[in-house]
Amino acid sequence: MIPAAAVLSVLAALAVVKTFEQRIPPVAVRIGLLVFVLGPLAGLVYAMWALWQWALQPIDLLLLVVFAVVTGLGTSLGYHRLLTHRSFQTTPWITGMALAAGAMAVPSRPIDWAARHLEHHAHADREGDPHSPLDGLLHAHVGWMFGVSAAKRERYCRRLMRDPVVMLVERTALVWLALGLAVPALIDGWRGLLWGGIVRMAIHNHAMFGVNSICHAFGSQPFATGDESRNNRLIAVLAFGEGWHNNHHAFPAMAYHGMGSRPDATGLVIRGLERAGLAWDVHRPDPAAVARRRTRGISGAGDSVQHAVGP
DSSP: OHHHHHHHHHHHHHHHHHHTTTTSOHHHHHHHHHHHHHHHHHHHHHHHHHHHHSOOOHHHHHHHHHHHHHHHHIIIIIIIIIIITOOOEEOHHHHHHHHHHHHHHSSSOHHHHHHHHHHHHHTTTSTTOTTOGGGOHHHHHTGGGGGOOOOOHHHHOTTGGGOHHHHHHHHTHHHHHHHHHHHHHHHHHHHHIIIIIIIHHHHHHHHHHHHHTGGGTSSBOOSOOSSOOOBOHHHHHHTTTTTBHHHHHHSTTOSOTTTTTSOOHHHHHHHHHHHTTSEESOOOOOHHHHHHHHHHOGGGTTTTHHHHTOO
16 A cells, blocks of 8 residues: 555645645646656556556456546536536536546646636637647647646636536545545555556546647548647547537537537437436537538638637
C-alpha cells in the first residue's frame, strides 16, 4: 500500500493546486498540470510492463471498465451535454450524480470546464479559442492548459453560478476527484488504484484531449461550420460519442451527436433516460436546418452557437 499512498498523496496535491489555481503562483500550477498529464501516462506504461510480470486479474479489468464508463459519461453527459449545452433536462438527483462523476474524472470544477468550453465555441479556430490546433496540434492536445488563464465564469456561466446543485458539486469537486482514486484503491489496493484510477485516467485524458486536437485536424466535415471541427470515428468510440465533433459544432445543443446510427454511447444513455421519463426537453436539430447546413456553406456557421452560449 505504500506506492498507493504515495500516488494518492501526489494526486491529492495536484487536485489542490488545480482547485486553487488562481491563488497560487503559475509555476506551481504548471508543475501540477505536468503531473496530471505525465503521471497517468507513466502509470499506463508501468501497467503494460506489469502485465508481463503477472496476469491481469478479473477485478483489475472490472475496475478499469466500471470507472472508465462512470467518469467518461460524467464528462460527456454531465459536464458537456447537460451542464454546458443544456441538451436535455433531468432530475436534480441525476444532475448531481452526473456532475459528481465528471468531477471524479478531471481536476477541473464544473463551472470552469463549462466556461472554457463555451469560450471555445464562441471563438472556434479563431483568435480567442483556448485550444485550436491552428496554434499547433500539441498545443490543442495539452499545451493550452499550461497557459494558466482564469476561466471566464462570469461571462459564460452566470446561470450555472445560481444553480444550487451545480454549486454543491462545484464546492465538493476535490472530494469527488479523490474518491475516483480512493475507491478502487480501497477495493483492490495498489492494483485497484493502478487500473481503476491511474490507467483509467490516462485513457480518459487523452481520449477527451483528442476531441480538441484530433477532431480539429483529422476526419470528415459533413457540415459547413466556419471552423476546422471534424468527425472522427475512433475518437467517438473512445470518448463516448464526443468524436462526432463537426456534428456538434453545427448543432451545439444537440443531445445525440451521432445523428443516426453512428456510435454515440452518451446519446444512447440520454435516449434511455428519455424513454424512462427521466430526461425531457431533449434537443434534436430540425431536419430542415440539417439540410440547410449541409448545403449553405460558411455563412450559416453561427446559427446554433448562440443557443449554447446564452446567459
